[in-house]
Amino acid sequence: MAGFRIRGDSPINLRAIPHPAVTLAIEFGDRPFDIHGTAGRMRSVSLAAGLSFSAFQVRAEGIACVQVRLSPLAGHPVLGLPLAELGGSVIALDDLWGRDTARLRERLHHARTWPERFALIDTELMTRLDRGRAVDPEVAWAWHQIIASHGRARINDLAARTGWSRQRMWARFGSQIGLTPKRAAMLVRFDQAIHRLVHGHTPAQVAADCGYADQSHLHHDVRAFTGTPPSAAANEPWLAADDTAWPSHRSAT
Template identity: 70%
Template sequence: MLPGIDMAGFDIRGPVELRAIPHPAITVAVEFGDHPIDIRGATGVMRSEGLAAGLGFHAFQARAEDLTCIQIRLSPLVAHPLLGIPLAELREHVVALDDLWGRGTARLRERLHQARTWRERFAVIGAELSGRLDEGREAEPEVAWVWRQIVASRGRTAVRDLAAGTGWSRQRLWSRFGSQIGLTPKRAAMLVRFDHAVHHLVRGCAPAQVAAAAGYADQSHLAHEVRAFTGATPAVAANEPWLAVDDTAWPTSAGI
């Protein structure tokens, strides 16, 4: 599997309704059980068997009668050469996968439907992504370095220090990072910090403890950013099914 790609499979019987919460990755979902996903968000209503959501997408409501799908999380460093669209165009939007891959999406769904095991399905996705990789579209080394610093520091590295580390001006960093990642460095750092904090709320950590450990000025600052990304209070966000499954579907050992 190519680096910067994580996958999880979901097979849920019966009606499914949940809110998708922003994550510091480009999110791709491919449904292959003949039950399209109804999506309702800030940009309107959409029904599709596959979707791609930009880095830090706006929270949206997803509903399906049954759900059999593979969800893929792509680092923004590999998303452009895999999706075939500049991330500055995708930004925080949610689009139908058909709009990016055309008829290739239907062929991919059929291969997934025919596969007998999750191992086989993940291999199908891996082969699909490898075949779509355009190695001429990687992020510049300076942009990649800044993204990795943001992730490693959990969003707590000052933007001025990031610019100094690249040897670029702040304006050049803002422009190049925004065009290749889809967010400004400041917004990307806010997203990474939020993601780190909200998952510790899900695990039952006290908001005051999370705020202090994640580098927020105080608990009200944490609450403001949780609401900005999810449209909900920290108490509500901590019980979102979309977030609660992450420790199982996307295991991590990160501490606080």
């Protein structure tokens, strides 16, 4: 979770890159985001994006917002629907939470400090998590295996180790997480690789360390998720700010 306040009259443009988490953003300064993605354009003061979105453009001017990244295991109950229903779209959080989103935005607006705002978000998320429907334990286990292996788990073994058929695992995982196990593993591995590139590691080293067959394989996956080659993707502001915007502890800028 992180808080952002972008002052001034000059808009900023960012390109959101796929990430193995559910992304929520709630603006509370009455300055909506302009979003342009594969589904077209939208203008909203809140957004929700699952794991399967394609890279999209965000234009913002003078905004104040809180952004949250949730494990898809939490995203399913918090959003109130299987993540497959989000598809590859970025949608307004208002469409999922209704008037609760407007009430939350008002409370965030009147809060005086970032810790107060973070506490409001925590309360909202925990309430929804507690009353939401959890993902299947087998799906949660498979997701943890993919994360722990940095996307290099043997996907064909996951179903067998849970006692499910391959067809059942693919169907339930795809519905609740929003991606097939194979695509989820590709996304997790890509995320590790692209952040290594951001930190200056060479493509050859990243390909070898992250389990790609060769640099061509790495190049293919980066382009598949970002639409750009590794040299361009590694300079995306969205990624360069990642450690500041979403550290292991909460922060505000």
